[in-house]
Amino acid sequence: MADNLHSNNFLKNLSQKKYAWMEEASSPASPIANASGATAASTSTHSATSSSPEPKLIMSHRQLKTLSPKQHKKGSSSAGAPSSSKKEKAHRKQNVGNSSKTIASSFSSASLSEANSRSVKQVDADYLKNQPLFKYTTFPVKGYNILPTRNITSNYAKNDTSYFPGHKAGSEELLPNAEEEWRDTIVIHPGSRNLRIGLASEAFPISIPHVIARKLSAAAATNSANDSMDVDHPKLNQEEYDYALEEIRGELRWRMKNAKRRAVPNAESQVVGFNAAAVKETILDHNDPYKVEWTEVNKDIPYFVGEKALNVPVTKNSLYSVRYPWKNGTINNQDYPSVNAVLSDLEAIWTEAIVNDLQVERSEFKNCNAVLVIPDKLDHGYLCDLVTMMLRYMKFKAVIIQQESTAATYGAGVSSAVVVDIGAQKTNIVCIEDGVCQLESRISISLGGDDITKTFASFLLKNKFPYADIDLSTAYDWRLAETLKERWCTMNEADISVQVYDFYARTPFKPTLKYQCKVYDEVFLAPLCLVYPAILEPKSKRVNWVNKNVTDDVIEDCNTASSNNGNSKNQEYDSFPIDVAIAQSIMSAANGSEEKLKRYFTSIILVGGGGKVVNFSRVLEDRVLSTIIAQKANIDRVEVVPAPRELDPEVLVWKGASVMAKLDSAKDMWIADEEWEQAGARCLRERAMLM
Structure with missing residues (x-):
């Protein structure tokens, strides 16, 4: 308290200090003015050593110059009593002596001019050096104080909490109604393929396809067809592909040998021979118990969402376009012309899901709270757009923003862990310490369950x-x-053998076809593409628009810009081995602590639907343990923590967000429309905790 009082008094005195450049030109007080005044005094009289008599001396000279000859004579004639001749002679001698002294001083001033000029320059440099520096200017502004007193003595924005118009944090008006028992709180977890949405009062969410089929005009349909033809697909490097394929097969042979399993001789020839001679069987509609009810598009309906959108019979010249508004773990900027088009589809999908699946009327949204679960590295501008959509257009009473990694730890019931979220198109790895995300450990890889599907399909076609x-x-x-x-892929060595499976192919307006197929090692090799990404085809990076990262939160925009310029430790990869990425993330979070290293390596959590392959967790443990980083750290055990109570890893994040919304600490995290309109993105820094 004493230190703050002392600092405030010091700054107040400093702001009221008068500097040389604030004084008038007629009364200079700076060292430069003093030095120049002393020089002028030395030329006029040898007795003037200070700057104080200088104004009087100057005024006396001016008075003498302004006197007229008549006044001078009149003044000399009225001198008083007559003087004697001796006194006149003495006075003349004194004048001669004074004139000679003046001439001598003029010669001496010429010799001192160079020394005086040097001293003035030295004083000038010292004076400027001691002047206070401004933040944006290197010179003081004449006539203004350096530090305004009202800004020094004010306590505004000096506390830990800032205040802005709107509801206060934890206001009763924002909280869910206690009588509803969380039936008025909706938890939304969007994904690239599926949307998990449900009431906080329910044990599990409803999972629907996160897709929409929107009716387009004829011109829009033509443009979309042309755009699809212009997509550039990078070519696959055949040498890297062959090398990665051999590495994967070597991995399988090594694991089969350790499991004391014998490989089937001539297995590949058996599979190829059987599949080439397979005969398809036609099944009539009345004999097909799993017949697909294709969506009728004859009605004048602008769009379909969820399962109905997937069942729309889209042909080459169809007027319906099937699109996923969420792609690669963020808003889809590849298949949409603008961000407003994406937000429009997101609002349509979420509204239809809430009304039809959760049985909440559209008019009741104003009485409901919403919890939005977002990826850890979602663009700040996109996040602000989503909050604006939910508060302004969907009319929710209040919203909470929470990250996926933190919600996963709540769902798993642990405070510190390594969260490995394998989604459909993106894999996010981050370390959580006491419920707080470690920013330097974030790693994002553009790999996921879709890559396993594509790899598995390519192996089958071969x-x-x-x-x-x-x-x-x-x-x-x-x-x-x-x-x-989902049915065939496994990473259990005991299941690797030549097996025959039946499957059904259903196409729109055609009878169902039944096939028989033999598989061998494809079921094991396909999931290993996450460890050997060189086997995957390169992905197109074409985008239609890029977000400008401009919001009303200047601080967050600056942080985003610095991270985009390479000043951040966040790492993003198009393809990277997932086992090496996990070890690298742990090393970044441990920061040299051996105790943290061992704790992180034994507390890995797998979430998301991309890694739902039998025995994948055990294979991942062996791969992480065999990395160079783990070997150098002398790690002898790696463990993937199973989900509690056999909970599906795909809904673990949603469950954690539902649990978090019910905590007392969540009362201060609700954001309503009033403060969002007034403060905007600054609300996220004040209300969105643990982000």
Whole structure:
């Protein structure tokens, strides 16, 4: 308290100090003016040593110059009593002596001019050196104090909390109604393929496809067809592909040998021979128990969402366009012309899901609170757009923003862990310490469950897959490939053998076809693409627009700009081995602490639907343990923590967000429309905790 009082008094005195450049030119007080005044005095009289008599001397000279000759004579004639001749002679001698002294002083001043000029320059440099420096200017502004007193003595924005118009943090008006028992709180977790949404009072969310089929005009349909033809697909490096494929097969042989399993001889020839001679069987609609009810598009309906959107029979010249507004862990900027178009589709999907699946009327949104779970590295501008959409257009009473990694730790019931979120198109790795995300440990890789599906489909086609006309660009064939991956893929060595499976191909307005297929090691090799990403095809980086990262929060915009310029430790990769990324993230978070290293290596949490492959967690443990980083750190055990109570890893993040919204600490995190309109993105820094 005493230190603050002392500093305030010092600054107040400093602000009231009068500097040389504040004084008038007639009365100089700076060292430069003093030095020049002393020089002028020395030329006029040898007795003038200070700057104080200088104004009087100057005024006396001026008075003498302004006197007229008549006045001078009159003054000399009225001198008083007559003087004697002796006195006149003495007075003349004194005048002669004074004149000679004046001449001598003029000669001496010429010799001192150089020394005086040097001293003036030295004083000038010292004076400027001691002057206070401004933040934006290097010179003081004449006539103004350096530090205004009102800014020094004010306590505004000096406390830990800032205040802005709107509801105060923890206001009763923002909290959910206690009588509803959390039935008025909606938890939304968007994903690249699926949307998990549900009431906080429920144990599990509802998962629906995060897709929309919107009816387009004829011109828009033509433009979309042309755009799809112009997409550039990078070519695959065949040498790297062959090397990665051999590495994957070597991994399988090594694991089979350790598990004391014998490889099937001539397995590949058996699979190729059987699949090439496979005969398809036609099944009529009345004999197909899992017949797909295709969506009728004859009605004048502007869009379909969820399952109905996937069942829209989209053809080459169709007027409906099927798009995913969430792609690669963020807003889709590749298939949409603008961010407003994406937000429009997101609002339509979320509203339809809440009204139809959660049985909440559109008019009741104003009485409901919403919890939005976002990726750890979502663009700040996109986040502000999402909050604006939910408060201004969807009319929610208040919202909470929470990151996926922190919500995963709440769902798993741990405070510190390494969260490995394997989504459909993105894998995020981050270390959590006491519920707080460690920023330097964030790693994002553009790999996910979709890459496993594509790799598995390519392996099947190389082994003469009976359904050779499979097209992953269509919704129904993509759904078939996803189903085969979930049913057939395994990383258990005991299941690696030549096996025969049945599957059904369903296409719009055609009878269902039944096929038989043999598989061998494809079921094990496909998930290893996350560890050996060189086997994957390069992805297109074409984007239609880029966010400007400009919001009303200047501080966050500056941080975002610095991270984009390479000043941040956040790491993003198009392809990177997931096991090495986990070890690298742990090393960054541990910061040399051996105790943290061991704790992180034994507390890895797998979340997301991309890694839902049998025995994948055990293979990941072996891969992380064999990395160079783990070997140098002398790590002898790596453990992937299973989900509590056999909870599905795909809904673990949603469950954690639901738990977090019910805590007492969440009362200060609600953001309403009033303060969002007034303060904007600054609300996120004040209300969005643990981000």
